[in-house]
Amino acid sequence: MKIAVVGTGYVGLVTGTCFAEVGIDVTCIDIDQKKIDNLKQGILPIYEPGLEEMVSRNAEKGRLQFSTNLAEGIHDADVAFIAVGTPPGEDGSADLKYVLAVARGIGEHMNSYGVIVTKSTVPVGTAAKVRAEIEKALEKRGVDIEFDVASNPEFLKEGAAIDDFLKPDRIVVGVASERAEEVMTKLYKPFLLNGHPIIFMDIPSAEMTKYAANSMLATKISFMNDIANLCEIMGADVNKVRQGIGSDARIGTKFIYPGIGYGGSCFPKDVKALIKTAAENGYDMQVLKAVENVNEAQKSVLFDKVNKHFAGDLQGKKMAIWGLSFKPKTDDMREAPSLVIIERLLEAGCKVSAYDPVAIKEAKHTLGDRITYAKDQFEALIDADALLIVTEWPEFRSPNFEVLGRLMKQKAIFDGRNIYDAKELSEVGFTYHCIGIRADH
Numbered sequence: 181m182k183i184a185v186v187g188t189g190y191v192g193l194v195t196g197t198c199f200a201e202v203g204i205d206v207t208c209i210d211i212d213q214k215k216i217d218n219l220k221q222g223i224l225p226i227y228e229p230g231l232e233e234m235v236s237r238n239a240e241k242g243r244l245q246f247s248t249n250l251a252e253g254i255h256d257a258d259v260a261f262i263a264v265g266t267p268p269g270e271d272g273s274a275d276l277k278y279v280l281a282v283a284r285g286i287g288e289h290m291n292s293y294g295v296i297v298t299k300s301t302v303p304v305g306t307a308a309k310v311r312a313e314i315e316k317a318l319e320k321r322g323v324d325i326e327f328d329v330a331s332n333p334e335f336l337k338e339g340a341a342i343d344d345f346l347k348p349d350r351i352v353v354g355v356a357s358e359r360a361e362e363v364m365t366k367l368y369k370p371f372l373l374n375g376h377p378i379i380f381m382d383i384p385s386a387e388m389t390k391y392a393a394n395s396m397l398a399t400k401i402s403f404m405n406d407i408a409n410l411c412e413i414m415g416a417d418v419n420k421v422r423q424g425i426g427s428d429a430r431i432g433t434k435f436i437y438p439g440i441g442y443g444g445s446c447f448p449k450d451v452k453a454l455i456k457t458a459a460e461n462g463y464d465m466q467v468l469k470a471v472e473n474v475n476e477a478q479k480s481v482l483f484d485k486v487n488k489h490f491a492g493d494l495q496g497k498k499m500a501i502w503g504l505s506f507k508p509k510t511d512d513m514r515e516a517p518s519l520v521i522i523e524r525l526l527e528a529g530c531k532v533s534a535y536d537p538v539a540i541k542e543a544k545h546t547l548g549d550r551i552t553y554a555k556d557q558f559e560a561l562i563d564a565d566a567l568l569i570v571t572e573w574p575e576f577r578s579p580n581f582e583v584l585g586r587l588m589k590q591k592a593i594f595d596g597r598n599i600y601d602a603k604e605l606s607e608v609g610f611t612y613h614c615i616g617i618r619a620d621h
């Protein structure tokens with residue numbers, strides 16, 4: 181089979197590379213010339229564990245190509261994926277201008293039957309708009325080429341994207357014809373061998389599934405953050421409560437960790453977009469509005485603890501930050517809670533020294549030289565009045581606290597991810613604050 185993937189970002193690059201990995205002939209297309217030039221030399225635009233090696237291997241074998249030329253890329257393609265961004269517009273709805281521009285381009289250049297698949301996260305009704313754009317372009321050309329549209333939302337997690345793609349919990353595909361279902365079954369066959377299911381449904385249901393999934397996950401996080409805040413007020417320990425409820429199979433242990441709020445390129449924008457879709461159609465998403473409110477407030481919880489500890493006197497204090505990306509194992513800084521926390525610290529007059537294993541380059545785009553960037557986690561601590569754990573990278577989990585104590589001016593840790601043990605830290609003389617457990621518990 182021959183496929184084209186249009187949009188070579190986090191989703192498009194992983195999608196294209198994983199299809200090439202199972203022997204499919206893939207062209208990844210992007211409008212960003214520099215990105216494509218770099219990819220041709222094996223330089224990746226993103227950090228994703230294992231991806232660089234997989235890109236090189238498949239590019240060397242000639243199964244994975246990179247181009248800025250849409251016409252060339254979609255020539256004779258059985259399937260064309262649209263994997264461009266769908267950022268939030270000013271009113272919170274998903275901005276479809278990139279998706280529809282690609283659809284138009286496909287209509288202007290396609291030469292044979294193909295299935296045009298939206299992999300970007302798009303609201304219900306988008307596949308119909310994609311179809312209309314393509315039809316319009318074909319009409320303009322005065323040609324009659326058959327095609328189908330399909331919706332194939334992506335569920336990969338940044339930081340574990342390759343595994344998620346190669347061994348998916350499920351593949352959701354919305355189709356409106358048997359022919360499209362056959363093509364998509366053939367395409368995904370290599371991924372189904374070990375019992376990973378493909379779920380076919382109508383296109384609107386597939387489009388909705390992605391929003392429902394992300395909104396459910398965001399709800400779990402905000403719910404747990406709400407419970408954590410109440411635990412703290414009431415003198416309960418959220419870690420114990422989490423274990424207590426997680427052992428109920430109906431609830432489960434996953435995704436019920438309290439923290440400093442969800443971020444990233446997906447949850448915030450998808451929750452917003454679903455609220456907006458509902459409102460446009462006369463329905464009020466009450467739960468999701470609360471999920472958003474809790475999340476906004478949660479991003480300030482760690483700063484509030486710092487501020488309280490220093491009795492509001494933060495002027496000139498040096499804060500060490502461990503972790504900048506919105507979660508571990510990615511360099512993605514989009515909507516990262518670290519940005520909110522750092523802004524609050526800077527506003528209060530703090531000096532900030534931050535370390536992240538891979539996200540510093542990305543962070544500099546937003547934070548510039550308003551903070552200093554340490555070359556390792558220990559350099560960030562020198563003379564710090566406090567350490568804030570913002571992203572739970574594995575290498576932060578078990579530091580030598582005696583070394584930390586020697587480097588820092590004051591022994592205070594504010595842990596936004598609950599990765600340390602309060603008792604152990606108090607034994608080595610640290611003041612320790614985390615989420616959902618009172619410091620004196």
Ligand code: NAD
Nearest residue numbers: 187188189190191210211212263264265266278300301334
């Ligand atoms: P991204 O910003 O990393 O990548 C988008 C790419 O599309 C960019 O490289 C951009 O240059 C390119 N592009 C824009 N317009 C183009 C055009 N006309 N032709 C060719 N290329 C064009 O975005 P992403 O994180 O990969 O997300 C893409 C979509 O997938 C979004 O809808 C997102 O919601 C969804 N999604 C993302 C994730 C994730 O973890 N990042 C997971 C699931 C779904």
